[in-house]
Amino acid sequence: MALVEGRAFYWALLLLVSVVTMACEVKGATSGSEEAYSTARERMVRDTIETRNVRDARTLAAMRQVPRHLFVPPELVRDAYEDHPLPIGNGQTISQPYIVAFMTEALRLRGGEKVLEVGAGSGYQAAILAEIAAKVFSIEIIPELAEQARERLARLGYKNVIVRAGDGYLGWPEEAPFDAIIVTAAAPSIPQPLKAQLRDGGRLVLPVGDFEQDLVVVTRTKDRFTETRVLAVRFVPMTGRVRE
Numbered sequence: 001m002a003l004v005e006g007r008a009f010y011w012a013l014l015l016l017v018s019v020v021t022m023a024c025e026v027k028g029a030t031s032g033s034e035e036a037y038s039t040a041r042e043r044m045v046r047d048t049i050e051t052r053n054v055r056d057a058r059t060l061a062a063m064r065q066v067p068r069h070l071f072v073p074p075e076l077v078r079d080a081y082e083d084h085p086l087p088i089g090n091g092q093t094i095s096q097p098y099i100v101a102f103m104t105e106a107l108r109l110r111g112g113e114k115v116l117e118v119g120a121g122s123g124y125q126a127a128i129l130a131e132i133a134a135k136v137f138s139i140e141i142i143p144e145l146a147e148q149a150r151e152r153l154a155r156l157g158y159k160n161v162i163v164r165a166g167d168g169y170l171g172w173p174e175e176a177p178f179d180a181i182i183v184t185a186a187a188p189s190i191p192q193p194l195k196a197q198l199r200d201g202g203r204l205v206l207p208v209g210d211f212e213q214d215l216v217v218v219t220r221t222k223d224r225f226t227e228t229r230v231l232a233v234r235f236v237p238m239t240g241r242v243r244e
Helices: 002-029 034-048 057-065 074-079 097-106 124-130 143-155 192-196
Strands: 086-089 092-094 114-118 135-140 161-165 178-183 198-208 213-221 224-233
Touching: 034 057, 034 097, 057 097, 057 124, 074 086, 086 143, 097 124, 097 198, 097 213, 097 224, 114 124, 124 135, 124 143, 124 161, 135 143, 143 161, 192 198
Parallel strands: 114 135, 114 178, 135 161, 178 198
Antiparallel strands: 086 092, 198 213, 213 224
16 A cells, blocks of 8 residues: 555655646747747647557647647646646637547548547647548537637648537538547537447547546447447537537
């Protein structure tokens, strides 16, 4: 018991030191130093993602590449590379870096896929996916956020992402089937339209539950769906028809 507690204290202390260091680095970066931002991203990946067993090389490369500080409100840039969610307006958040990496790895992308994202938010998760997949279709139920994400991703040169405003519960039928689907808001149950739009062999990753939530991975094999709960999480609730 003492050994386990000692290890827990060590990792907690290491994470605290990393967060403080990242905050200092990003404060320096607010003056416009891209090198400082890059250093903060590297530390974020090394100390808060790799240490928690995210190992997929494509996911780690994407997390190192995408400038997270450009996907948060200006007043929160200094917190961009800390490992916790941040508000982006309209009652929505950008997920903590570790969860973004964990969910991306869970999709098992190998490059060349067509991916559906439900819940564009600020566009950060879509950018991570776009670094790996061939095409990303992203739906955001709040029109204002959808427009902001569309403009931001276009400005950053992500030509393989299409963002539209709409109810993600219904998916994107005209572009189905998808090799992978990711949902960034918690549904009370797994939306059937999304399962139907998953390609044979594809994977759907989403948080399920209201007060208690679990990250669930759904794998399709022909007309059979296997559900695996992989992690306890806390997301903002999915809205729209899913609540009817």
